[in-house]
Amino acid sequence: MMYFQVFFALSVLSLTGILVLMIFTSLYEKRKNAALKALLLIPVFLLSLFLLRLPQSLNWVLITIDCVILLVSAYVFAPRFLFKQQAEELPQGNIDERTIMFSRNELKPDTERYKKYYQEFPKHKDNDDRFRMLPGLLSTKSTFYHPLAYRAAEATFQIVDSLHQHVDGKQNEHVTPVSADQFGEFIETWAKKEGVASIGYTKTKDYHWYSVGGRGERYGQAIEQKHQYAIAFTVEMDHEMVMSAPKSSIIMESASQYLRAGIIASQMAQFIRNNGFEARAHIDGNYQVVAPLVARDANLGEIGRMGLLMTPELGPRNRVGVITTNMPLPVSDRKFDDSFEDFCSKCLKCAVNCPATAISKEDKILINNVNRWQINSDKCFKYWYSAGTDCGRCMSTCPYSHPSNLMHNLVRWSIRNFPNFRYWAVKMDDFFYGRISSSAKLPKWMLLN
Ligand code: SF4
Ligand code: SF4
Numbered sequence: 318m319m320y321f322q323v324f325f326a327l328s329v330l331s332l333t334g335i336l337v338l339m340i341f342t343s344l345y346e347k348r349k350n351a352a353l354k355a356l357l358l359i360p361v362f363l364l365s366l367f368l369l370r371l372p373q374s375l376n377w378v379l380i381t382i383d384c385v386i387l388l389v390s391a392y393v394f395a396p397r398f399l400f401k402q403q404a405e406e407l408p409q410g411n412i413d414e415r416t417i418m419f420s421r422n423e424l425k426p427d428t429e430r431y432k433k434y435y436q437e438f439p440k441h442k443d444n445d446d447r448f449r450m451l452p453g454l455l456s457t458k459s460t461f462y463h464p465l466a467y468r469a470a471e472a473t474f475q476i477v478d479s480l481h482q483h484v485d486g487k488q489n490e491h492v493t494p495v496s497a498d499q500f501g502e503f504i505e506t507w508a509k510k511e512g513v514a515s516i517g518y519t520k521t522k523d524y525h526w527y528s529v530g531g532r533g534e535r536y537g538q539a540i541e542q543k544h545q546y547a548i549a550f551t552v553e554m555d556h557e558m559v560m561s562a563p564k565s566s567i568i569m570e571s572a573s574q575y576l577r578a579g580i581i582a583s584q585m586a587q588f589i590r591n592n593g594f595e596a597r598a599h600i601d602g603n604y605q606v607v608a609p610l611v612a613r614d615a616n617l618g619e620i621g622r623m624g625l626l627m628t629p630e631l632g633p634r635n636r637v638g639v640i641t642t643n644m645p646l647p648v649s650d651r652k653f654d655d656s657f658e659d660f661c662s663k664c665l666k667c668a669v670n671c672p673a674t675a676i677s678k679e680d681k682i683l684i685n686n687v688n689r690w691q692i693n694s695d696k697c698f699k700y701w702y703s704a705g706t707d708c709g710r711c712m713s714t715c716p717y718s719h720p721s722n723l724m725h726n727l728v729r730w731s732i733r734n735f736p737n738f739r740y741w742a743v744k745m746d747d748f749f750y751g752r753i754s755s756s757a758k759l760p761k762w763m764l765l766n
Contacts, residue, residue: 351749405653409686414531418698451702459705466565473572483583484598492593501647516550517615518646544641549612551635560757562709575601578638594644608637619657623711632717656733667711673700716746
């Protein structure tokens with residue numbers, strides 16, 4: 318065989334190999350449509366091997382195809398260092414926690430707090446009163462009511478609430494004489510054994526902190542920015558439970574991962590206090606910081622179009638836990654990764670699939686000194702209140718959310734490292750999984766007869 322024939326054959330066989338991997342991966346993930354599409358493509362590639370039998374006078378055909386393959390590959394897989402990296406923009410100012418939807422949800426009509434809030438922020442009143450008329454989260458009247466899943470989520474959230482008493486406390490008088498690096502290494506290894514997916518350290522910044530507390534006893538209290546360091550970590554949301562979003566599996570899974578993050582954060586904060594330093598865990602319903610921003614600055618990922626932290630390993634399919642402390646930690650410099658934003662600017666899949674049209678399909682806009690997308694949390698929350706769950710369709714449809722395995726990890730890695738590949742990654746995801754994808758059935762064990 319001539320060298321150009323070998324090159325052609327190897328190219329076809331490599332692509333066929335990727336399709337075979339796709340079939341096995343999709344079958345394992347129960348994505349039958351994707352497996353079928355990959356299967357149907359294989360004969361097309363294999364048939365092209367007949368070109369190897371062309372007479373010598375037509376060798377130029379294969380040579381031309383080889384040249385096209387080479388040029389296209391060089392273009393699609395041009396490495397990111399050949400491209401100009403976007404500059405990072407940092408937010409300014411602090412968010413008043415009272416204004417976020419979770420806090421507004423806790424306001425009870427006819428109470429003093431309710432009256433005062435809407436005097437100060439009258440623009441929220443009409444919208445908020447409308448969502449209060451809807452069935453509500455975990456309501457028996459909501460669209461995705463499931464008697465057992467809702468009670469399971471409720472039970473888990475109750476346990477999360479009971480952790481609030483452990484988020485803060487007095488530290489030991491005796492300081493353990495261990496270096497920042499040793500503490501950092503110990504915490505990282507231990508946290509991973511406890512089930513975190515990723516962990517990082519950062520110095521806290523002014524914009525990490527809420528200005529005023531908005532929930533429970535912290536309502537209306539100025540937040541004191543008393544800790545210089547933060548530990549941020551992510552825990553994985555189960556893929557199968559997420560794929561049925563917005564059905565009841567999603568709220569069960571959210572509750573479970575809030576609990577896992579809450580336990581680990583409380584455990585770590587107590588550990589740090591036992592070593593003689595101040596520490597506070599920031600867990601569901603009891604944050605003093607904007608957790609995704611802390612996690613981003615601890616180099617765990619970037620904020621995507623849907624406003625959630627997207628990590629290189631799991632995309633948005635994660636929950637974040639944070640501990641702030643005055644214990645010195647081995648912080649590393651922030652490494653801004655513009656690949657997420659660039660991919661989001663091409664993808665828009667979450668926006669297209671959001672049942673509440675709450676995710677922007679437009680370009681980024683300048684908010685608090687940062688060009689970014691902003692989701693319409695009023696619309697999102699209103700949908701939650703009729704669905705009865707925390708929806709999660711955006712998370713389930715995101716191409717970054719696929720399970721962690723050879724094929725998807727390779728795609729995620731290529732998205733980060735080859736800017737021109739991003740466009741094709743979106744097209745491939747649309748082809749195999751559908752641009753508008755339907756929500757999966759509930760896991761079998763959750764079905765009630
Ligand atoms: S959670 Fe649901 S409603 Fe909210 S932004 Fe995501 S897809 Fe839209
Ligand atoms: S679905 Fe697409 S646009 Fe939305 S966050 Fe994921 S990658 Fe970004």
